[in-house]
Amino acid sequence: MAEAHGMQRLRKPDAIDPRILDEAAEWLMQLSAGARVEDHRACERWSQSSPEHARAWARAQLLLNKLGGLPPSLAMPTLNRTPDAGRRAALTKLAAILALAPASWGIWSVLQAQDWMADYSTAVGERRVMHLADNTELTLNTATAVDVRFTATQxxxxxxxxxxxxxxxxxxAAVYRPFSVNTLQGQMEALGTRFSVRLDGDTTHLAVLEGAVRITPDRAGTGAQQVLRAGQQASFTDKAVAGVTDADDAVLAWTQGMLVADKMRLADFAAELSRYRSGIVHVDPAVADVRVSGAYPVGDTDQELAMLVSTYPVDAVTRMRGRWITLLAR
Incomplete structure (x- = not known):
């Protein structure tokens, strides 16, 4: 989106130009994938060509030392993703980490556990439909990571x-194996069904569209089990299931590439938008409670911001080439 309605580019004095971070990420991936001697020499020439390049490469080397090597999924995109798309997604992710202050790189332990080490994953803003070995259809939303384990019994x-x-x-019937989805909060066993599952911090959200699903929180007794029927939804922690409510029609809007808001707080809307956009979307407390309604395309978050700014009394201030957005009162 064009930088209008008060948008501007600002950088902290100690920030490194995102273009240079992209180049550092590219060199890091190339060398980690088994580069030739001349590639190492070319990287050295690049890093010594300016103080900014030297700073970016120092960060890259520090990150590499912390990781003990890059995950294979960064050097070799997987899961039917075209090489160009997969490499671009990996570069974006790696450059975003390089943009963080070194003191914040503890985030790696979370990323390693959730995304890069998973069997299958999607990048921010990506959506994918898969068919598993039993022909179950599995649709992954933005920034999603899953492991798939099929055995003779489950x-x-x-x-x-x-x-x-x-x-x-x-x-x-002769080869029936129970189908279940697990999160850190517990297990959901499908009883012949269509359902959605979303992780949000220490809470799992389940919505059942067809059939039924049995929820078993990890740290609760068998008496805490609860079966949700078609048209019902609930959230649960590892200890208990919260109240069951009617499933919201908007719960699957993402499968159509849309984000549907009905008098949603701007702060909550921004949190949803952040799921589909690399970087950070921050909301000034003065406008956090502005109510937002409408259908917004998640495939184009710049368009979402443009629609928001043109409809509501807010401005979007852009920093770090769009990686940091602040929504504030106009």
């Missing part, structure tokens, strides 16, 4: 981060 998907829609496949 079918299991572990949701590490993000959001999924599941349409379970029917198996013949």
């Amino acid at each position: 079918r299991n998907v572990r949701l590490r981060s993000g959001e999924i829609l599941v349409q379970t496949a029917h198996e013949a």
